[in-house]
Amino acid sequence: MLSSIIFLPLVAAALLAVLRVPDRVARWTWIAVTTADLALVGVLIARYETPADGGLAFEERARWIPSVNSSWHVGVDGLSVPLLALTAVVFCACAVYGLREDRRPRQHAALFLALQTTCLGLFAAQDLIVFFLFFDLSIVGMYAAIAGWGHGREAGRSALQFFLYTFLGSLALLLGFIGLYLAADPHTFDIPELIAAAPLQDHPVAGGFVLAALLVGLAVKTPTIPFHTWLPPAHTDASAIGSAVLAAVLLKMGTYGFVRIAMPALPDAWRGAAWVVLAVGIASVLYGALVALAQTDVKRMIAYTSINHMGYVVMAVGAAGLLGGGTAARELAVTGAVTQMVSHGLLTGALFLLAGVLHDRTGSYAMRDYGGLARTAPLWSGLFAVAAFGSLGIPAFSGFIAEFQVFAGSIGTTAWAAIALPGILITAALFLRALQLLVTGLPGGRSISFSDVRAVEAVPVTGLLLLSLAIGVLPWLLLDLITPASAVLVDLVGR
Amino acid sequence: MMMEQSPLALLPELCLLAGAVATLLAGSFLPRQRQWVARLIAVTALLAAAVSAALAFPGGRSRDFGPPAETVFGAFVLDTATGVTRLVVVAAVLLVIGLGVDELAGTARESETYALLLLGGLGAIVLAATDDLLVLAVAFLLASIPVYALVGMVRSPGAAEAALKTYLLGALSGILLLLGATVLSGIAGGTAYVDLATGLAAAPAAAVAVGALAVLAGLLFEAGGVPLHQWVPDATQGAGTAAAAFLTTVPKVGALVAAARLVDVLPGALSWPLLVGLLAAATMTLANLAALAQTDARRLLGWSTVSQVGYLLMPVAVVTSTSAATPALLVYLAGYAVTNLTAFAVLAAVPGARSLTDFRGLARQRPWLAAALGISLLSLVGTPPTAVFLGKLTVFTAAWDGGLAWLVVVAALNTLVSLFYYLRWLVEAFRPGEPAPTAGWAHGAALAGALGVLAVGLGAGLVTALTGDGTLG
Numbered sequence: 029m030l031s032s033i034i035f036l037p038l039v040a041a042a043l044l045a046v047l048r049v050p051d052r053v054a055r056w057t058w059i060a061v062t063t064a065d066l067a068l069v070g071v072l073i074a075r076y077e078t079p080a081d082g083g084l085a086f087e088e089r090a091r092w093i094p095s096v097n098s099s100w101h102v103g104v105d106g107l108s109v110p111l112l113a114l115t116a117v118v119f120c121a122c123a124v125y126g127l128r129e130d131r132r133p134r135q136h137a138a139l140f141l142a143l144q145t146t147c148l149g150l151f152a153a154q155d156l157i158v159f160f161l162f163f164d165l166s167i168v169g170m171y172a173a174i175a176g177w178g179h180g181r182e183a184g185r186s187a188l189q190f191f192l193y194t195f196l197g198s199l200a201l202l203l204g205f206i207g208l209y210l211a212a213d214p215h216t217f218d219i220p221e222l223i224a225a226a227p228l229q230d231h232p233v234a235g236g237f238v239l240a241a242l243l244v245g246l247a248v249k250t251p252t253i254p255f256h257t258w259l260p261p262a263h264t265d266a267s268a269i270g271s272a273v274l275a276a277v278l279l280k281m282g283t284y285g286f287v288r289i290a291m292p293a294l295p296d297a298w299r300g301a302a303w304v305v306l307a308v309g310i311a312s313v314l315y316g317a318l319v320a321l322a323q324t325d326v327k328r329m330i331a332y333t334s335i336n337h338m339g340y341v342v343m344a345v346g347a348a349g350l351l352g353g354g355t356a357a358r359e360l361a362v363t364g365a366v367t368q369m370v371s372h373g374l375l376t377g378a379l380f381l382l383a384g385v386l387h388d389r390t391g392s393y394a395m396r397d398y399g400g401l402a403r404t405a406p407l408w409s410g411l412f413a414v415a416a417f418g419s420l421g422i423p424a425f426s427g428f429i430a431e432f433q434v435f436a437g438s439i440g441t442t443a444w445a446a447i448a449l450p451g452i453l454i455t456a457a458l459f460l461r462a463l464q465l466l467v468t469g470l471p472g473g474r475s476i477s478f479s480d481v482r483a484v485e486a487v488p489v490t491g492l493l494l495l496s497l498a499i500g501v502l503p504w505l506l507l508d509l510i511t512p513a514s515a516v517l518v519d520l521v522g523r
Numbered sequence: 524m525m526m527e528q529s530p531l532a533l534l535p536e537l538c539l540l541a542g543a544v545a546t547l548l549a550g551s552f553l554p555r556q557r558q559w560v561a562r563l564i565a566v567t568a569l570l571a572a573a574v575s576a577a578l579a580f581p582g583g584r585s586r587d588f589g590p591p592a593e594t595v596f597g598a599f600v601l602d603t604a605t606g607v608t609r610l611v612v613v614a615a616v617l618l619v620i621g622l623g624v625d626e627l628a629g630t631a632r633e634s635e636t637y638a639l640l641l642l643g644g645l646g647a648i649v650l651a652a653t654d655d656l657l658v659l660a661v662a663f664l665l666a667s668i669p670v671y672a673l674v675g676m677v678r679s680p681g682a683a684e685a686a687l688k689t690y691l692l693g694a695l696s697g698i699l700l701l702l703g704a705t706v707l708s709g710i711a712g713g714t715a716y717v718d719l720a721t722g723l724a725a726a727p728a729a730a731v732a733v734g735a736l737a738v739l740a741g742l743l744f745e746a747g748g749v750p751l752h753q754w755v756p757d758a759t760q761g762a763g764t765a766a767a768a769f770l771t772t773v774p775k776v777g778a779l780v781a782a783a784r785l786v787d788v789l790p791g792a793l794s795w796p797l798l799v800g801l802l803a804a805a806t807m808t809l810a811n812l813a814a815l816a817q818t819d820a821r822r823l824l825g826w827s828t829v830s831q832v833g834y835l836l837m838p839v840a841v842v843t844s845t846s847a848a849t850p851a852l853l854v855y856l857a858g859y860a861v862t863n864l865t866a867f868a869v870l871a872a873v874p875g876a877r878s879l880t881d882f883r884g885l886a887r888q889r890p891w892l893a894a895a896l897g898i899s900l901l902s903l904v905g906t907p908p909t910a911v912f913l914g915k916l917t918v919f920t921a922a923w924d925g926g927l928a929w930l931v932v933v934a935a936l937n938t939l940v941s942l943f944y945y946l947r948w949l950v951e952a953f954r955p956g957e958p959a960p961t962a963g964w965a966h967g968a969a970l971a972g973a974l975g976v977l978a979v980g981l982g983a984g985l986v987t988a989l990t991g992d993g994t995l996g
Contacts, residue, residue, distance in 0.1 A: 093913075095850070095987035096920065157916070161907040168906060176953065184950065195942055199935040206920050206931070
């Protein structure tokens, strides 16, 4: 079942790439396939039961490279199911939004379907080589999306920067994986086996180096400071859909790598590096928020808030490595981190799609070019306001649930985490400022004769926001999935 | 070790030799329009060699019963490494002929070219299979002389210069190799590697170092590694596309396996892993930096092949310290051969394109060819699930396991640098423009090669099972 969920989009992508179907057929095929995949993920969640003793559900394993003990091994637990669901939701929303894409729509649909396979595969991977395979291919796919369908004049350059930077990350990751492989006895790339063996437990120096390689690789992808410089240009020049997928799904690969591989396989080293991770997380929160506050370009602003929001995740997983606090606080931090990944995916995905509408109408992201959109485009303004408030962490939306848990858990572990609190305040300020510049006042500049969102734009955004609202109102829906897995993870880190 | 004297054990090599002679003779008597008969003879000989090599593949036999390796005539090892080399070389020459048909058909020296390709392939196999210094010297000549002729086959100033450069450098390296072989056999009291292993142990380290370095220099020329790499970019740019594809692929296979066999028997007085590791680091770094500035697609690929030799030297460096080294080398060689030939097949398919910008419009006009180019270039970078990724994974693992973790870091950084120039080419193919007309056979060879690249990467289990846990026989 899991393999079919992963490969269904790829098969559709291959067919779309080969068969010269009309554009209309390609667009609707894209929607149909993502919807079918979403339905399959829904069935998977409905049939999902938390596996006993920290095992995996829907596990599948097939021979691949036996000589290095690498196999096609996929499976899910409470950490990966929410992200699989997020991936399916975001890609489905993007497919609907993509009905308006008129530049080579067939190839566009094929590319994003292939990209969906890499994301789903990564979140289900239980083998380091499979993980790396999808990690690398997602970079290639995203590069093609930015270079081929980006709209900035510098799209090629930004895409290259994105590729080089994240490719450096993936190479660091590969080195870390090889280190883990060689340390395990018998050598293996299998993630559950590596977690069970925790091979570098008594080798602080080697463990430190391997963890450092993994941290660099994952931090580039997340991105945390000081490895974030590729993100703003990539977002500025990517299309709306490209940005939404990049922010909502691809960034999660970095933080997912922390909870899936780095923390449980290298518990000793992780505890040693926990303060560094925590500090980097806090710095990302504050730096991302401050730089976002200074932006005049709405898309760059959202990009920098991504650094801020992913900073909370990094801070929380760092706190989870500090044994000083109680187990309950650390579990709360991990649960908050995973919740934040989902929440950020939904809200930032919606924000980037809405920013795409601005560019579609006028070709400009500059906030000063607008004003008074509430009168000319009330629906757009309403959706943007909801997404902005959700993103700044207002209760009843997923962002609040996530950030509340992140802070409760992190501060419960160490009071130093409170340094990141002003991040929330600055984020609130910058979103209010953006609302003020874009929405309020009298229509002026490019706001005049701005046509409001169309159905194909409003539906996916509304869907994402409704899901965020659902998590905010009924958080147990999500938390029941995550909590058992975070308890297992905290146990493993505490070994 | 079992000594066998049956010439039938060398059936694949005999097929190549007979094929070369028959091709040459047939070509001499055939009119210019019917040279395809000579091509047919060459391809038949290659297919016969492939079948006999596959049947003689030692994998199943050596694991189930019998000794791990046999030696024929006291100088030709029949082990997994030889078996894989035979298959890779024969498949590579077939692919070279496939991608070269459009370019070569009807030219004045068509059959001679095929004969030279077969002889060069034969030389590479003997180079890889021998464990005797004298045969190594003969194999060196057999592998390099066809290359000189192939480079000079095109009558252009560039080709003439490249042929001269290749010849001079090759002559120098050949002399060095002979000198080294003399020194080593002089101190060890024999030319067979078995004698070297025992005879050199007590010998003065300086003499061993001079002898072994001189022999290695010859092999480095053949492989195109630093510091004897200068002929590669010139020859790749100046020669015809088929000749360039051949000279950047087949001799490397032979030379690198030969280098692994030699390093395997050298005594430990000098730190050979460190020395070869430094050569590997220098080769990949220098070639990658040089490739960054290239605007000619052929020259860029020429430098790219030098940088790949850097990665290929990594398992050679650790061949004594880890059993993962030889399988890694063989996997990388197989993956590299099919990937590099695919890139050259794309070049051959667009014969009019020289500079990178000439490839503009390729994705729009020939999407399949652009896809083949994309697959081969991403494979050269080392993106999964392609052939060279599997090679890089196994080679990095082996080098780290063998104690050269620093070299793995250098190689990873080099991979990042290489991404830059491979991508530059790929981006041009996806830009709008008017591409040059394409050629049919090479188009097919490029697609077949691209499928091969993916097949090696996805069928990694089968490939690694073939290369086995092999130690050198």
